[in-house]
Amino acid sequence: MNSGSNHSQSKKKVLVLGGDGFCGWPTSLHLSNVGHEVIVVDNLSRRNIDNELEAESLTPIQPMGTRLKAWEEVSGKKIGFYNVDLAEEYEEFLNVLETEKPDTIVHFAEQRSAPYSMKSPKHKRYTVNNNLNATHNVLCAIVESGLDIHLVHLGTMGVYGYGTAGMKIPEGYLDVEVKTESGERVEQQILYPTNPGSVYHMTKTQDQLLFQYYNKNDGVRVTDLHQGIVWGTNTAETNMDERLINRFDYDGDYGTVLNRFLMQAAVGYPITVHGTGGQTRAFIHIQDTVRCIELAIDNAPGLEERVMIFNQMTETHRVNDLAKLVSEMASGEIAYVSNPRKEAPENDLHVKNDLFLSKGLNPTTLDTGLLQEVTEIAQKYAYRADYSKIPATSTWTKEQQPGIPEAKEEDTVQ
Amino acid sequence: MNSGSNHSQSKKKVLVLGGDGFCGWPTSLHLSNVGHEVIVVDNLSRRNIDNELEAESLTPIQPMGTRLKAWEEVSGKKIGFYNVDLAEEYEEFLNVLETEKPDTIVHFAEQRSAPYSMKSPKHKRYTVNNNLNATHNVLCAIVESGLDIHLVHLGTMGVYGYGTAGMKIPEGYLDVEVKTESGERVEQQILYPTNPGSVYHMTKTQDQLLFQYYNKNDGVRVTDLHQGIVWGTNTAETNMDERLINRFDYDGDYGTVLNRFLMQAAVGYPITVHGTGGQTRAFIHIQDTVRCIELAIDNAPGLEERVMIFNQMTETHRVNDLAKLVSEMASGEIAYVSNPRKEAPENDLHVKNDLFLSKGLNPTTLDTGLLQEVTEIAQKYAYRADYSKIPATSTWTKEQQPGIPEAKEEDTVQ
Numbered sequence: 001m002n003s004g005s006n007h008s009q010s011k012k013k014v015l016v017l018g019g020d021g022f023c024g025w026p027t028s029l030h031l032s033n034v035g036h037e038v039i040v041v042d043n044l045s046r047r048n049i050d051n052e053l054e055a056e057s058l059t060p061i062q063p064m065g066t067r068l069k070a071w072e073e074v075s076g077k078k079i080g081f082y083n084v085d086l087a088e089e090y091e092e093f094l095n096v097l098e099t100e101k102p103d104t105i106v107h108f109a110e111q112r113s114a115p116y117s118m119k120s121p122k123h124k125r126y127t128v129n130n131n132l133n134a135t136h137n138v139l140c141a142i143v144e145s146g147l148d149i150h151l152v153h154l155g156t157m158g159v160y161g162y163g164t165a166g167m168k169i170p171e172g173y174l175d176v177e178v179k180t181e182s183g184e185r186v187e188q189q190i191l192y193p194t195n196p197g198s199v200y201h202m203t204k205t206q207d208q209l210l211f212q213y214y215n216k217n218d219g220v221r222v223t224d225l226h227q228g229i230v231w232g233t234n235t236a237e238t239n240m241d242e243r244l245i246n247r248f249d250y251d252g253d254y255g256t257v258l259n260r261f262l263m264q265a266a267v268g269y270p271i272t273v274h275g276t277g278g279q280t281r282a283f284i285h286i287q288d289t290v291r292c293i294e295l296a297i298d299n300a301p302g303l304e305e306r307v308m309i310f311n312q313m314t315e316t317h318r319v320n321d322l323a324k325l326v327s328e329m330a331s332g333e334i335a336y337v338s339n340p341r342k343e344a345p346e347n348d349l350h351v352k353n354d355l356f357l358s359k360g361l362n363p364t365t366l367d368t369g370l371l372q373e374v375t376e377i378a379q380k381y382a383y384r385a386d387y388s389k390i391p392a393t394s395t396w397t398k399e400q401q402p403g404i405p406e407a408k409e410e411d412t413v414q
Numbered sequence: 415m416n417s418g419s420n421h422s423q424s425k426k427k428v429l430v431l432g433g434d435g436f437c438g439w440p441t442s443l444h445l446s447n448v449g450h451e452v453i454v455v456d457n458l459s460r461r462n463i464d465n466e467l468e469a470e471s472l473t474p475i476q477p478m479g480t481r482l483k484a485w486e487e488v489s490g491k492k493i494g495f496y497n498v499d500l501a502e503e504y505e506e507f508l509n510v511l512e513t514e515k516p517d518t519i520v521h522f523a524e525q526r527s528a529p530y531s532m533k534s535p536k537h538k539r540y541t542v543n544n545n546l547n548a549t550h551n552v553l554c555a556i557v558e559s560g561l562d563i564h565l566v567h568l569g570t571m572g573v574y575g576y577g578t579a580g581m582k583i584p585e586g587y588l589d590v591e592v593k594t595e596s597g598e599r600v601e602q603q604i605l606y607p608t609n610p611g612s613v614y615h616m617t618k619t620q621d622q623l624l625f626q627y628y629n630k631n632d633g634v635r636v637t638d639l640h641q642g643i644v645w646g647t648n649t650a651e652t653n654m655d656e657r658l659i660n661r662f663d664y665d666g667d668y669g670t671v672l673n674r675f676l677m678q679a680a681v682g683y684p685i686t687v688h689g690t691g692g693q694t695r696a697f698i699h700i701q702d703t704v705r706c707i708e709l710a711i712d713n714a715p716g717l718e719e720r721v722m723i724f725n726q727m728t729e730t731h732r733v734n735d736l737a738k739l740v741s742e743m744a745s746g747e748i749a750y751v752s753n754p755r756k757e758a759p760e761n762d763l764h765v766k767n768d769l770f771l772s773k774g775l776n777p778t779t780l781d782t783g784l785l786q787e788v789t790e791i792a793q794k795y796a797y798r799a800d801y802s803k804i805p806a807t808s809t810w811t812k813e814q815q816p817g818i819p820e821a822k823e824e825d826t827v828q
Binding site: 129 | 538539546547551557558579580581582589590591592593594598599600604607608610616619620623627756764810811
């Protein structure tokens, strides 16, 4: 497994907002491992949502105190921690900035599940309120602090939507031609027109406008990473000690498509394909996520430079093809179920990702046998699974149906 | 003065959110006058901000209870009222929807001052939190209620920014051509790329994304009105009784440019032009605002129709030309002061407004002698003015300076 460079170009002080989550935790360890000074800011909201949904990580994640102690024992490096709610506790966060004076902030601190964001009016409202206030508070505090901080934000491929006019999706900015009154064609480069597929994705399109504005008015240096669906569980660093294990979500709200298939196959549950499975999505392995963040930090935009946008994905696949791949690999049975989402049943997806490749990313792809690794993790911790939490039950409107396999399938389980 | 039609095409039940404000109040009276059943929802935040800023309306506006009683006496029509904070009191608002079952909601309920939104981190954060949660709560509650409600929202010309590639600013959607991988040109119509000039304007660009999403996912019917700078004070209805008088803001935060010039000239204060005055802006008279809302209600988009966007403005003017016009009309002295805003010193602005003209709008323009009317109102209530509140002191960054005339000017005042 390629764990990236051994040391980063220059040692920086990095705040990782949301550093307790699925992407945030392995990123915090990786940045610490390559030599950055890392401080996590997190209100533990993801663990609290586990409580609400009565669905835990399949892997036995440890409390933050245990995680940080284990990392120090294993690596000799300390990671700091502040429990702050970014959407609600602005003054506390400003104090962290003024005390720590970071060079870089990596911002993962948003509610990141599309199904969770569509569960009910309460969940829609929480996602909008939490995500937009968190991102705005971060920007506002950077300006108020007067510090020159590079902000690296986790966006999503979902801001683009999943259809194009026939061109590859560019990295953030689209070249267009506009006709003037005199009929002349003028070239313009614009922020790619957005087409979000859920309230969650919508908040990330709104985040983009926050970045554009604070970049224009206050010169805040921002890198926005439009990430594909993350698969895999562990990285070089989380593998160093059982207590450092990363979370693995398998429930209908937080379990993402490829990991969900692998877990379903591993525990003998039907591989549930929503609709025809004709949806094409972009993917990236968690090991590449942490490497991309490292690269984004090392390649900060300059002063006066516009928001830098990278497409953080390494390959695209049709969902049905993934289901078949996992089915063959792990002898799982595919169940075609209702699609709880309101979306096009089929789409093509062609995405540019030249920027990260040019900076040195060496992608971990599905064909490198890593799928097996995830299956092994799922098998190892299968005893912790609550199968009733597997189906996707959050529907986009009253017209959609939950993605529950037929009863005969459930009988075969366990 | 053209007060619009005497009765609307069909009588509807209309909630006016923010119906106590500068645009909301005369709109409520006008809609009531033309035969709609009107219910105001307002948390009186604008009056509370008056308290905070220690700056009152120049005109002696009456409490809501007095206003509604006066309207009933004058017109024989009742307007309902709920005091609800849309950003914070979701359940209360949902109850209003379920109780009243309106056909139409007119949504003015956002913090609407650019300078106020830039005053401090607290004011930036209030504007983002208040405006985005208010708009999202309205959409979320419409969906939860299950009612087919047409939402008419007050946007701003400021979502477009004040520069173009050489074409007139279209009504919301821009025709562009995109080159495909094979070099072919494909025509697309996209939401006009935004370029907001303040945190306030930014929230309205984010509102647009809320509308697009809820229209796509839930079929909510939305009309978004990108309004220019409103001038004038009274309408046919607010003129019917002294107790119905509309508010007139002259302070540095809420006083808009043309009304501010007229007031300054009327009370003998220098006409303060920010920078060179080369900025070009779009304008509309308050009488036309209320007529446009009436037209928007009568011309709702159909089911399955995309968000309808109108440019709600009638003419464009360069700020310096307005200052000269007012100076000549009222013998005022112009003072060129620092520009507290971070913006281009000069810009052209060409805007399409065919949609409202095609629906029957007959514009009230600056050359119809109405400027004089505003000056008379300013003179009549000059005794209520606190001159210390006139300069614009909220700056966009630490680099900008407040727009305060030199001391010798202040000596001549009063």
